[in-house]
Amino acid sequence: MLETFARFVQRLLANGVFRIADFSQKGYDELVTAAGVASECGWAVLPRQIERAKASPGYLVIDDTNNPKYGLKGKARTLFVPATKGFRSGYRLQLFLWVTERGAFPIAFALWHAESEKLLALALALLGELRNRQGLKPGMVLADAAYGSAAVLKRLDDYRWGLVMRFKGDRKLDGAPVSKRIPRGWGSTVGRLANGVKLKVVRSGGHFLCSNRVSLGNGSVREIYRLRWKVEEAFRFLKTVLKLGGCHQHSIRAQAVFVSLLLSLHCGLVAVSGGNPYQAARDVISGRLDLWKLLQETFPGYA
Numbered sequence: 001m002l003e004t005f006a007r008f009v010q011r012l013l014a015n016g017v018f019r020i021a022d023f024s025q026k027g028y029d030e031l032v033t034a035a036g037v038a039s040e041c042g043w044a045v046l047p048r049q050i051e052r053a054k055a056s057p058g059y060l061v062i063d064d065t066n067n068p069k070y071g072l073k074g075k076a077r078t079l080f081v082p083a084t085k086g087f088r089s090g091y092r093l094q095l096f097l098w099v100t101e102r103g104a105f106p107i108a109f110a111l112w113h114a115e116s117e118k119l120l121a122l123a124l125a126l127l128g129e130l131r132n133r134q135g136l137k138p139g140m141v142l143a144d145a146a147y148g149s150a151a152v153l154k155r156l157d158d159y160r161w162g163l164v165m166r167f168k169g170d171r172k173l174d175g176a177p178v179s180k181r182i183p184r185g186w187g188s189t190v191g192r193l194a195n196g197v198k199l200k201v202v203r204s205g206g207h208f209l210c211s212n213r214v215s216l217g218n219g220s221v222r223e224i225y226r227l228r229w230k231v232e233e234a235f236r237f238l239k240t241v242l243k244l245g246g247c248h249q250h251s252i253r254a255q256a257v258f259v260s261l262l263l264s265l266h267c268g269l270v271a272v273s274g275g276n277p278y279q280a281a282r283d284v285i286s287g288r289l290d291l292w293k294l295l296q297e298t299f300p301g302y303a
Helices: 002-015 025-034 047-055 119-133 150-158 218-226 229-240 252-273 277-286 289-296
Strands: 044-045 059-068 077-081 086-100 103-112 141-143 162-167 186-192 198-204 207-211
Touching: 002 025, 002 207, 002 252, 002 277, 002 289, 025 252, 044 047, 047 103, 047 198, 047 252, 059 077, 059 103, 059 119, 059 229, 077 229, 086 119, 086 229, 103 229, 103 252, 119 150, 150 162, 162 218, 186 218, 198 218, 198 277, 207 218, 207 229, 229 252, 252 277, 252 289
Parallel strands: 059 141, 141 162
Antiparallel strands: 044 103, 059 086, 077 086, 086 103, 162 207, 186 198, 198 207
């Protein structure tokens, strides 16, 4: 299997393209097995990285990014592209990233497409999987306001997981909008959502952050939230170095297999580089890093 994955890595880093036709049926079947994607649920965890996360205390960051693709056999969604203010056809990758002192690596993902559940439903399903089946316990969960729904905040609070998230100024604590409770640029307030979740909301200029750890200082809330930027760095690496848009197949199943392999490769590069996957990728391309060492780090259970 590692020989097949080696070809996958070499082709990906050389030209950024993934085609099933480049592999034998046996080789592609090996890649599917290594990917471990369940086609029915729309999401997948990376077991090796879950074990690594259990051994490395860290924070969990949740976010998503567009992956424009055409020809997805009726499963593509229409995606708004902020950079161009236009629209593209494709799917959205929802990523669960584990952030530690030594680096950040993906542990789970979902694909949001025309036949999948909604983004928040996918997030709730994966949170349940990570807590109830995988036994994971993050120090904090970080996300932007898109994931700060009442249902997600309630779920995390029921799990007794700490959270720091962006919060919209028109949302209410104890029946009053937080923008009215903190009318000027800096400050904080404590109150409850309509569903009973107790939150501290911190204002920084025009931005609001919330946490269910109400004893945290305002500066600590802001400092923890800054770690959310790690997911933007991960998306940039996946798109620019590992060519997230490079899968030429027209099925969501093949896209999911590709994404799973890509994320596993990302984890391997983080592990062998001590947290600098860019340098590790350059070293693989130049031959300074032994590809076999990378493969064994990525898939240690395979020969």
